[in-house]
Amino acid sequence: MAKAEIRSPLPGTFYRRPAPDQPEYKADGAEVAKGDTIGLVEVMKSFHDVPAEVAGRNIRFLVEDAEPVTAGQVIAEVEE
Amino acid sequence: MQRLLIANRGEIAVRINRAAKALGLTVIQAHSDADADSLAVRLADEAVCIGPAPAAKSYLNIDALIAAARDTRADAVHPGYGFLAENGDFADAVEGAGMVFVGPRGDTIRMLGDKVTARRTAQAAGVPTVPGSAGRLADVDAARAVLQETGFPVLIKASAGGGGRGIRVAHDMAEFERVFAQAAAEARAAFGDGGLYIEKLVTKARHVEVQILGDGENFIHCHERECSLQRRRQKVWEEAPAAALPADLRRELCESAVALARQVGYRGAGTVEYLYDEEARAFYFLEVNTRIQVEHPVTEMVTGIDLVQQMLRIAAGEKLALRQEDVRLTGHAIECRINAEMPEKNFMPFPGTVTALSVPEGEGVRFDTMLYEGYTVPPFYDSLLGKLIVWGADRDTALARLRTALEGLQIQGQPSTVPLHAALARNADVIADRFDTAFLELWLESDEAKAELVTKEKA
Numbered sequence: 001m002a003k004a005e006i007r008s009p010l011p012g013t014f015y016r017r018p019a020p021d022q023p024e025y026k027a028d029g030a031e032v033a034k035g036d037t038i039g040l041v042e043v044m045k046s047f048h049d050v051p052a053e054v055a056g057r058n059i060r061f062l063v064e065d066a067e068p069v070t071a072g073q074v075i076a077e078v079e080e
Numbered sequence: 081m082q083r084l085l086i087a088n089r090g091e092i093a094v095r096i097n098r099a100a101k102a103l104g105l106t107v108i109q110a111h112s113d114a115d116a117d118s119l120a121v122r123l124a125d126e127a128v129c130i131g132p133a134p135a136a137k138s139y140l141n142i143d144a145l146i147a148a149a150r151d152t153r154a155d156a157v158h159p160g161y162g163f164l165a166e167n168g169d170f171a172d173a174v175e176g177a178g179m180v181f182v183g184p185r186g187d188t189i190r191m192l193g194d195k196v197t198a199r200r201t202a203q204a205a206g207v208p209t210v211p212g213s214a215g216r217l218a219d220v221d222a223a224r225a226v227l228q229e230t231g232f233p234v235l236i237k238a239s240a241g242g243g244g245r246g247i248r249v250a251h252d253m254a255e256f257e258r259v260f261a262q263a264a265a266e267a268r269a270a271f272g273d274g275g276l277y278i279e280k281l282v283t284k285a286r287h288v289e290v291q292i293l294g295d296g297e298n299f300i301h302c303h304e305r306e307c308s309l310q311r312r313r314q315k316v317w318e319e320a321p322a323a324a325l326p327a328d329l330r331r332e333l334c335e336s337a338v339a340l341a342r343q344v345g346y347r348g349a350g351t352v353e354y355l356y357d358e359e360a361r362a363f364y365f366l367e368v369n370t371r372i373q374v375e376h377p378v379t380e381m382v383t384g385i386d387l388v389q390q391m392l393r394i395a396a397g398e399k400l401a402l403r404q405e406d407v408r409l410t411g412h413a414i415e416c417r418i419n420a421e422m423p424e425k426n427f428m429p430f431p432g433t434v435t436a437l438s439v440p441e442g443e444g445v446r447f448d449t450m451l452y453e454g455y456t457v458p459p460f461y462d463s464l465l466g467k468l469i470v471w472g473a474d475r476d477t478a479l480a481r482l483r484t485a486l487e488g489l490q491i492q493g494q495p496s497t498v499p500l501h502a503a504l505a506r507n508a509d510v511i512a513d514r515f516d517t518a519f520l521e522l523w524l525e526s527d528e529a530k531a532e533l534v535t536k537e538k539a
Contacts, residue, residue: 044462
């Protein structure tokens, strides 16, 4: 099965939840539609959505919550 | 006072270092794990790590900063701007630990930091304020009477807010009722204080502000600045003096700021901010910032006064050596904030690595920065990389120098807002000094702006 990658558009800190007391945007193994937000990147005191540029199933995160990311780094993979 | 701990980072830490060294002080730089290789650390005599990268665990951690100051035998602490600079409890903690806080007393910071008490203090000093509520509003019913006076649109502001945060606009009663409850909940969440007050929204206003200095007994102003070019309520371009102000109003404005400083027995450097309604020829008090401000260099360029050295001298217990008649205004200065943002991508912040840096030099040009070649900008803090400041004998000369200086400022490997400033410095309205606080955001939506910023990207 082909795998597609979802990359961070910018460097910063990656978060899987919109706020600490809220559920994750996408649980491990969830289905993802194109354009869905899968997380946030905090950079220089502002927050930016990370959209899925592809649709897919069974999302697998390669980055932990609150971990630093670089621009272009693969954050998650989905099965196309 | 011999050993100064700088409890801040970035370009302002470098700026404070320069002033402290000029006065013969030993500089101890507090830094987070992410700032160990910063310019401020490199330039300091000593450095001390205060915690991990997130500001809440380092630059906002009062206990860690006090411990670091004790461990390094500091006898004074400069808070810079942002972080703990306007936290009265931090000022008290520094003094409680037997050290000097470079700034006003903790109670002054608290009194002027609360927007409602600040407004009352301004009124007591005879400073005009925007029509609005006399204090915190208990509920929507309490607001009705005030709204009769202010009319719509009206601003709903969090009493504990500041820096443009915690502000909402209502255009009619229905919107007001809806937004008021929301704003209270947000203020409680953001500031731990749900108190709200309202003010008439003055449209077509300029943002002007007055630099003050006080030693607790003597108070002077160092003239005013014009800071109307803002995006998302953040200043991006500042000037001194405010050329659009008529001479009589300029004098009244500056004198009102001194009256306010005297009212509270102000100690240190501070800024009184105002809205200026050009059509009505009226100015209204906004707030007091009890710290050094980002845009302080434009005042330094037109007065020749080193404001940070003045702060340090006052903190050391010296009396103000300057009298009001010693403060002379010469020429015109402009500052451009150079941020790590991509103007062509809706100002998305983008920290990178500086592979090459070329800084303009020459008469009347100054660049205050935290950058050096090879530096990787950390993603954890605000996006200010530096400030390009130019001075000229008049505003037109300053603008001409600015255009040349912007061409000479080249930061490779790190996107910045230099193209925005180059476009503004060529803009007919900016050149004619024809703008208000709404100008920049409207202009950014224009075809002219889009063409300018995109062309620049391709070039």
